[in-house]
Every structure is written in structure tokens, then in C-alpha cells.
Amino acid sequence: MAIDVGSEGVRQAGLGRVAAAAFVGTAIEYYDFFLYGMAAALVFGREFFPVLGAASALLAALSVYAVAFVARPVGAVLFGHFGDRVGRKAVLVVSLLMMGLSTAAVGLLPGYAHWGIWSPVALVVLRFCQGLGLGGEWGGAALLLAEYAPPGRRGRYAGFLQLGPSAGSVLATTVFLVLSAGLRESAFSSWGWRLPFLGSLLLVVVGLFVRLRISETPVFAVCAAEVEERPAVPVLEVLRDHWRPVLLGSGALSFGYALFYLSNTYALAYTTGELGVDRTLMLSLQLLAAPSGALAVWLSAGWSDRWGRRRTVLLGTVLAAGWSLAVFPLLESLRASLMLLALLGSSALLGVLLGPMGAFLPELFPTRVRYTGAALTYNLGGVVGGATAPLLATRITETYGTATPVGWYLAVLGVASASCLCALPETCGADLTVDRPAGAGRRGAPVVSGDPAT
Numbered sequence: 001m002a003i004d005v006g007s008e009g010v011r012q013a014g015l016g017r018v019a020a021a022a023f024v025g026t027a028i029e030y031y032d033f034f035l036y037g038m039a040a041a042l043v044f045g046r047e048f049f050p051v052l053g054a055a056s057a058l059l060a061a062l063s064v065y066a067v068a069f070v071a072r073p074v075g076a077v078l079f080g081h082f083g084d085r086v087g088r089k090a091v092l093v094v095s096l097l098m099m100g101l102s103t104a105a106v107g108l109l110p111g112y113a114h115w116g117i118w119s120p121v122a123l124v125v126l127r128f129c130q131g132l133g134l135g136g137e138w139g140g141a142a143l144l145l146a147e148y149a150p151p152g153r154r155g156r157y158a159g160f161l162q163l164g165p166s167a168g169s170v171l172a173t174t175v176f177l178v179l180s181a182g183l184r185e186s187a188f189s190s191w192g193w194r195l196p197f198l199g200s201l202l203l204v205v206v207g208l209f210v211r212l213r214i215s216e217t218p219v220f221a222v223c224a225a226e227v228e229e230r231p232a233v234p235v236l237e238v239l240r241d242h243w244r245p246v247l248l249g250s251g252a253l254s255f256g257y258a259l260f261y262l263s264n265t266y267a268l269a270y271t272t273g274e275l276g277v278d279r280t281l282m283l284s285l286q287l288l289a290a291p292s293g294a295l296a297v298w299l300s301a302g303w304s305d306r307w308g309r310r311r312t313v314l315l316g317t318v319l320a321a322g323w324s325l326a327v328f329p330l331l332e333s334l335r336a337s338l339m340l341l342a343l344l345g346s347s348a349l350l351g352v353l354l355g356p357m358g359a360f361l362p363e364l365f366p367t368r369v370r371y372t373g374a375a376l377t378y379n380l381g382g383v384v385g386g387a388t389a390p391l392l393a394t395r396i397t398e399t400y401g402t403a404t405p406v407g408w409y410l411a412v413l414g415v416a417s418a419s420c421l422c423a424l425p426e427t428c429g430a431d432l433t434v435d436r437p438a439g440a441g442r443r444g445a446p447v448v449s450g451d452p453a454t
Helices: 008-012 015-048 054-085 088-108 118-148 151-182 185-192 194-198 200-211 218-225 234-241 243-273 279-307 309-332 336-354 357-363 367-400 404-422
Strands: none
Touching (some): 015 088, 015 118, 015 151, 015 194, 015 243, 054 118, 054 243, 054 367, 088 194, 118 357, 118 367, 151 194, 151 279, 151 357, 194 200, 234 243, 234 367, 243 279, 243 309, 243 357, 279 309, 279 336, 309 404, 357 367, 367 404
């Protein structure tokens, strides 16, 4: 069924503002999310789990880190339900508030020395709330851009969304680096690490100002006017009629998640904790590597409009799977130049495979369940790759005494993700005003208006 959304001028009205809203909001949400990863690697083990040994405390902190990944699919279903029935804009405002307030509360949370067992319990609850908020964030922001942008430039505009995680990572790393370099160890460990979490409140105010000024997408506005086009329970329809792209899409994303969190959060914990690398040096190297990822995101998002989404993501996945074998040997060299090379390569190749995803996933689903489908796919990939990878890496390193075998785990996961990509259809040029029947699209063929597959 085709949805009439009016003239091209109407579709593109306010597109720049929408792109800014998607970028700013996503950057803020990922800043909040990445803060925990850095604090878990540097502080949370001794702050909230001091009765455990060093290795067990790190594992406990990373386990709480994984809680948010379990919460993210729940957030995708919850926010996706209202996003598909009520609208994209309102849901994005709520997700931003939930994420920001939960992050600020972590900065106020007393440590184990003051609250005992209730301190880590409260940390788990707040981390779960963070996951809920982020679970609803990405899908809604992706849809804002996908449903506004013209088909021939959808990948390029989706690149603004995928720059958000890079910007959030840079901001979080910069804040931690400044505090780490400017404060004594005792001050940083007792109260300095709390400042970035409390600062999230200021960022939320900025994000709300930007997001409250945008309008609902034209595609959803027209779809919502058709009562029969609004599913009663979107997630049931997604699981019944669109389970294949959900499973394959999440499998395709899992490697990207694992590569990111192993080359950032786990690498920070491993190098500073096990290898004795100075914390300030490691944060500096991560900060220097981050721009390469942002540049790769921007380039690959544009490439996907010309070469295709699947082809571009597959290229990044295959190259990154091979690079995975070199990452930890380079880090274990303890030479700053080689360690930087490891992080630069990981960041750049990760950007290539993630850049087109802001357009790719929304194009896999029809308007009536697009929010739920895209958000659930994106966040299930996080459970497989992001939640389990740091935990498995910690166990692997404990068993073998080196992190080099972690690279082989990453490479195998990369091959699995590439296989999932090969089973997905090409979606470049898809007409999002056409609600395709479930399962439409030939493997390897573009899903475009007028294509027999639609």
C-alpha cells in the first residue's frame, strides 16, 4: 500500500533541524551510556564491589554493565509500541529524560562503604533504566531521518545519526581524560568520577530544547491518520511477520557491538589493570583514535547511497574481522604508536560497517511497525555482541593469561555477522511510503518502489 505524504518540499521541510535533533540527542544518550563503561573499567570495581578481588570486582562491574544491554530490547519494545502508535517525537523526548536522569543519579549514588549491598543493587536498577532509555533512542532517531530524507540521500542523512555515538564517545573520553589528568588519584576515585555523570543534566536540557522544536515525520503522520494502519501490539506483528529481518539484522550487528566494546571498554580495563598502562595515556590514545571512526561513518553512509547498504556494511565487516586478529597483540606490545594503530584501525573499520545502519534497518520494515522492528533489531544485536563480549573476554584472558585469543573470538563472530548480511536483502532506494507485505524483498536485490519484490 502506498502512503501519500504530499510534495517533496513537505517531505524535506525541516530536514536540517531533524538531522541536528537526531545527532544531538543520540550523542547525549551515548555519552551517558559510555560513561558507565569507562567508570566500570576504572572505578566501579573498588567503589561498589570492594569485598571482591580485583579480577572479580572488574567482572562484577562489567556484569552490571551488561544489564543495560538486556534492558535495551525491553526499551525497544516499550518505546517502539508507543512510537508506532503515538508518534516518533514524543517517545524520543521521554527516552532522553529517562537516560539523563538515570545517569545523573549514578553520580549521586553512595558507594559500598556507605550503603553496603544496597549500593550495587541501586547501581543495577539505574543501569537497567539507562538501557531502557537507550533502547528507545536509536530506533526513533533513525526513523526521524529515514522518514524525512529523500530516498537517494537517505544513507547520507542517516550518517548524522551514526555520528552521534562517535561524538558521545569523544565527549565522555574527553571529560574523563581531563579529570584524570587534573585530579589526584584519591580525588578522582572519591568524587571526581561523579562529575561527568552529574553533568549529564546540562546536556539533557540542550537535547530537550532541540527535540521539542521538531515536528512528526510526514510518513508517520499520514499513516497514523489511517486507523487500520496502526497495529494494536506492534511487537507481536514484528515477531510474527518480520522475524527473519530481526534475527538476521541483529546477527549482522552483533560483531560491530563486540568490536566496539572490546576495543574501548575492555581494552581500557585490560591495559590499565593487567598491563599497567597509565590511565591518562590510554584515554588519550582512545581520544586520538575516535575521529577516524567518525570520518569512516560519514564516508560509508554516503557510499551506501551509491553502492548499496548491504555491500558497504559487508565490506566493513569482512575487513574488521581480519583486523580483529591484530588488535590485542598490538595493544600488548605496550608501544604507544602500535597501541594507537590498534585503536585507529578498529575505530575506522567499525565506522565503515556502522555508517549505513541508520538507513539500512528502517528500510527493512514497513511504516506501521518500523519503530519497533528497527529498534528491536538494533538492540538485540547489542545483547549478543555488547553484553557478552567483555565478560567472555575477561574469562578468556584469565584462562590463557593473554588477550590475544580474544581476537580469534572476534574474528569468528565477524564471519557469523557476514553470513547474516549475505542473507538480508539490499534496501538502497527503498520507498518508505510503500508498506510491503511481510517477507518482501529478494536476497541481494534492492527493495525499491516498482520492484517486483515489493
